[in-house]
Amino acid sequence: MAAIATATLVSPPRRLQTVAAALAMVIVIALASALYMEENGHWVTGMTNYVVWGLPHVFAIFLIVAASGALNVASIASVFGRTTYKPLAPLSGLLAIALLAGGLSVLVLDLGRPDRLLVAMLNQNLSSIFAWNIFLYSGFFAVVGVYLWTMLAKRYSRFTTAAGTAAFVWRLVLTTGTGSIFGFLVARDAFHSAIMAPLFIAMSLAYGLAVFLLVLVALSKLGGPDVPAELIGRLGKLLGILVAAQLYFVAVFHLTNLYAAKGIALERYLLLEGGIYPWLFWVGQVILGGVLPLVLCLGRRTTSASLLLAAALVVLGGLAQVYFIVIGGQSYPMSVLPDWVLHSSFGDGEISRYVPTLPEGLLGLGGMALALVLVLVGCSVLRILPTSLEHHK
Amino acid sequence: MRVFRPFLLFIAVAAVLVGAGTMLAVAETPAAGTTLASAEPMPTASASSGHCIMPTPFMRRNHMQLLMHDRRTEVHQGVREQGHNLEDCMNCHAVRDEQGRAVPITDSRHFCNKCHGSAAVAIDCFSCHRSTPESGRANAEASR
Amino acid sequence: MNTDRRTFLKTAIAAGGAITIAPGVFLVAEAEAEAKPAEEPFSPKQRWGLLIDSSRCRAGCSSCVEACQKEQGWHSDNLGAADPQWIRKVEASDPRTGVSISLPVMCQHCAHPPCVDVCPTGASFRRVDGIVQVDRHLCIGCRYCMMACPYRARSFVHENIDDQRTHTPRGKGCVEACNLCSHRVDTGGGPACAEACPEGAMTFGDLNDPNSAISQALHKHHAVQLRPELKLDNGVQYLGI
Ligand code: SF4
Ligand code: SF4
Numbered sequence: 001m002a003a004i005a006t007a008t009l010v011s012p013p014r015r016l017q018t019v020a021a022a023l024a025m026v027i028v029i030a031l032a033s034a035l036y037m038e039e040n041g042h043w044v045t046g047m048t049n050y051v052v053w054g055l056p057h058v059f060a061i062f063l064i065v066a067a068s069g070a071l072n073v074a075s076i077a078s079v080f081g082r083t084t085y086k087p088l089a090p091l092s093g094l095l096a097i098a099l100l101a102g103g104l105s106v107l108v109l110d111l112g113r114p115d116r117l118l119v120a121m122l123n124q125n126l127s128s129i130f131a132w133n134i135f136l137y138s139g140f141f142a143v144v145g146v147y148l149w150t151m152l153a154k155r156y157s158r159f160t161t162a163a164g165t166a167a168f169v170w171r172l173v174l175t176t177g178t179g180s181i182f183g184f185l186v187a188r189d190a191f192h193s194a195i196m197a198p199l200f201i202a203m204s205l206a207y208g209l210a211v212f213l214l215v216l217v218a219l220s221k222l223g224g225p226d227v228p229a230e231l232i233g234r235l236g237k238l239l240g241i242l243v244a245a246q247l248y249f250v251a252v253f254h255l256t257n258l259y260a261a262k263g264i265a266l267e268r269y270l271l272l273e274g275g276i277y278p279w280l281f282w283v284g285q286v287i288l289g290g291v292l293p294l295v296l297c298l299g300r301r302t303t304s305a306s307l308l309l310a311a312a313l314v315v316l317g318g319l320a321q322v323y324f325i326v327i328g329g330q331s332y333p334m335s336v337l338p339d340w341v342l343h344s345s346f347g348d349g350e351i352s353r354y355v356p357t358l359p360e361g362l363l364g365l366g367g368m369a370l371a372l373v374l375v376l377v378g379c380s381v382l383r384i385l386p387t388s389l390e391h392h393k
Numbered sequence: 394m395r396v397f398r399p400f401l402l403f404i405a406v407a408a409v410l411v412g413a414g415t416m417l418a419v420a421e422t423p424a425a426g427t428t429l430a431s432a433e434p435m436p437t438a439s440a441s442s443g444h445c446i447m448p449t450p451f452m453r454r455n456h457m458q459l460l461m462h463d464r465r466t467e468v469h470q471g472v473r474e475q476g477h478n479l480e481d482c483m484n485c486h487a488v489r490d491e492q493g494r495a496v497p498i499t500d501s502r503h504f505c506n507k508c509h510g511s512a513a514v515a516i517d518c519f520s521c522h523r524s525t526p527e528s529g530r531a532n533a534e535a536s537r
Numbered sequence: 538m539n540t541d542r543r544t545f546l547k548t549a550i551a552a553g554g555a556i557t558i559a560p561g562v563f564l565v566a567e568a569e570a571e572a573k574p575a576e577e578p579f580s581p582k583q584r585w586g587l588l589i590d591s592s593r594c595r596a597g598c599s600s601c602v603e604a605c606q607k608e609q610g611w612h613s614d615n616l617g618a619a620d621p622q623w624i625r626k627v628e629a630s631d632p633r634t635g636v637s638i639s640l641p642v643m644c645q646h647c648a649h650p651p652c653v654d655v656c657p658t659g660a661s662f663r664r665v666d667g668i669v670q671v672d673r674h675l676c677i678g679c680r681y682c683m684m685a686c687p688y689r690a691r692s693f694v695h696e697n698i699d700d701q702r703t704h705t706p707r708g709k710g711c712v713e714a715c716n717l718c719s720h721r722v723d724t725g726g727g728p729a730c731a732e733a734c735p736e737g738a739m740t741f742g743d744l745n746d747p748n749s750a751i752s753q754a755l756h757k758h759h760a761v762q763l764r765p766e767l768k769l770d771n772g773v774q775y776l777g778i
Contacts, residue, residue, distance in 0.1 A: 038710070040696070040697070041694070041695045041696040041697055041709045041710070042619070042693065042695045042710075043614075043616045043619045043695035043696050047619075047695075048617070048618035048619045048695075049618055049619060049620070049621070049622070049683070049689070049691075049692050049693055049695075050618045050689070051618075052680040052683040052684060052693060053680060053684065111677050111678045111679055111710070112676070112677065112678015112679070112680070112693060112694070112709070112710030112711055112712070113676065113677045113678045113710040113711065114677075115517075116675075116676075116677045116678075117677070119658055119674075119675055119677060120657055120658050120677050123658045123659050123660075123675055124657065124658070124659070125653075125656055125657060125658060125659040127653075127654050128654065128655050128656055128657045128681075129655065130655060130656075130657035130679065130681050131657040131658075134657065181681075184655070185651075185655075185684055185685055186651060186685075186687070186767060187651055187684075187685060187686060187687030187764075187767065188684070188687075191684075330684075334687065334689060336627065336642055336687075336688050336689075336763045336764065337627075337629050337763065337778070338764070339631070339632075339633075340629040340630060340631050340632075341629065341630045341631075341632055342627055342628070342629050343627070343628045343629075344625045344626060344627040344628065344642075345622065345625055345626070346622045346625040346627075346689065347618060348625070348627050348642075348689075352618070353618075464674060466578070468670075468672050468674070469662065469664065469672065470578035470579065470664075471573070471578055471579040471664065471666070471719065471722075471723040472575075472576060472577065472578050472723075473575040473576065473720070473723045473724055474575070474576045475575070475576070480703045480704070483703070497699060499699075520708040520709065520710070521673045521701070521706035521707055521708035521711065522701065522706040522708075523700075523701040523702070523703050523706070526703075527702060527703040
């Protein structure tokens, strides 16, 4: 096997610095927002006792789910032995770590008591899916970290396949765990479903690849290797297939709900009458994030530009989808006496409103910026990127 | 050398996470200025009995262990022991202002701030616990 | 601290206070479980429960809610949906029959509590005597328990607080809910809401003691649990639904 020439990112200094500074600014603003939320309490956000998870969780879950999918390219190279993707495997691993770190930071900074992170580490309730996830996330850092190491330290390259396989299995389990955070909620019809885990895996594959594609092309503008149109074309086709798979699971999820009588009212709310949520579903998730990318990726004539547009749409549609799942699901009334008409001073029987505020949105964006900064730092100090992608066609 | 590069990355990730956490933890620390001049803080005289449940040197070193232990048994096992809870600390050690009202923890004169300010050890107790006596009993005793 | 209340209860019992459970049923409270000495741990032999007779509960009455606020020190800060609410009055009508009922809803003290299952740190826990509560020392404010609770029984403290009751620590960033007044239960009393109800619609007692008023009533009447399909085995049960 021919060794792949790699290098650290060397870009026209001005450009890299400008981008890094802009991202750092976003992170600082996010930290300030988090501080503001913690100082005043969560009433300054749109989150309430009725809608307890809001915009920060949308961003965090998107990033965590995308993290696992960002490993796609590395898995194809190391697990399925497609050597053409080998030069991109390290970036794939780095991006996975960065996205996870970004998502977790948002999640942690939104806690009511982020200062008690250590408490969460030291006291674990083993029957909690959440506690398992803490273990799965730390393990993901370790496993992907080792995998990266075997790729970067040529001496250990004989372990790459083994480490890559471990990372592949680990990320499937991780996304199953993330999906189960919702799937195991027996109390809420909008979440309680065994399809949540596979749906999340399908989502992760699509989001992760879309983010990877965008980051790869962005890096090429910052001193990374030029990305041949042919490579974009191949990744774009794969993205199309993953988006199709994702849409399939979405369809199964809602059709299963519609099959049971008790799910019909829920689906009517989510898909037709629930105010903003049907819009997010049909326009955001299905058309912009699903059908359009599908046409762009799998259509007859594809260009690099159209494929990148498709990737951007998958990211936007993905955010809409996570918003729809997390917040739409919470907004649907959960009745203590199903089929009765309820009134109370605590919003029983009513649709819960959620209006996000600026700080929580900024906190979420900060997570994205952190992920990108980590990619930049990683590419600058490590030999992540190949010098050229051309001759690996 | 190459081999250690990934570690650098790890450390960078960890540093950012820990840094963010610390920033918030620091934000929880009582505001600067809570330090009191006295290097050897003395507890205010106990209102009811004139002495603490344990000698002062012991309490200075070990009050946190006592509180820690009792919080476990009280919250999880329902042991409501008299004389071994934060409530009794607050009742005896209340510092009163000119109007005779017990000062809350946000006031630098609060008993706990006498050491915690200069020792720069953040107190987490009062983010939930009341820092002043509440019942009529303690107030009555204090004014006796 | 609670000696006055304990004395009150003892006096009430000594006086042979009779509790009306349901129309036409009277129970003498003398058979209540003996009080636990305050300085001893509670016993796994007990399971505390609450029986609420919605046929006696009056629409528009909120004595129980007010008693809870006073006892536990929570109140509205005009934050709307972000205000805490440990107990609420729900007015319900059945569209099929037109029947209307009124009932207080609080933490149902599930024997298989979803909130405890999901809590990552073990802050949500179920005491061996059946009371489910939050150990605020461990709560990180993730709100997963609120996602999991089928009764929306829990509140997250969204604002700074400095007027806690001494026996009820509560603070920004932690989750809280009805704890059946565990501070009173541990010293031999019962929940403030049950004591305050002017209609005597709430009976507190030991579900494991066959002689307790609550057990006897459950024996005679068909009580229901909210959302029984979840099979959580609630400590709070209802009559008249
Ligand atoms: S009612 Fe809700 S808060 Fe109470 S024990 Fe059950 S799940 Fe937990
Ligand atoms: S908010 Fe607190 S009690 Fe609820 S699940 Fe999280 S840590 Fe546990």
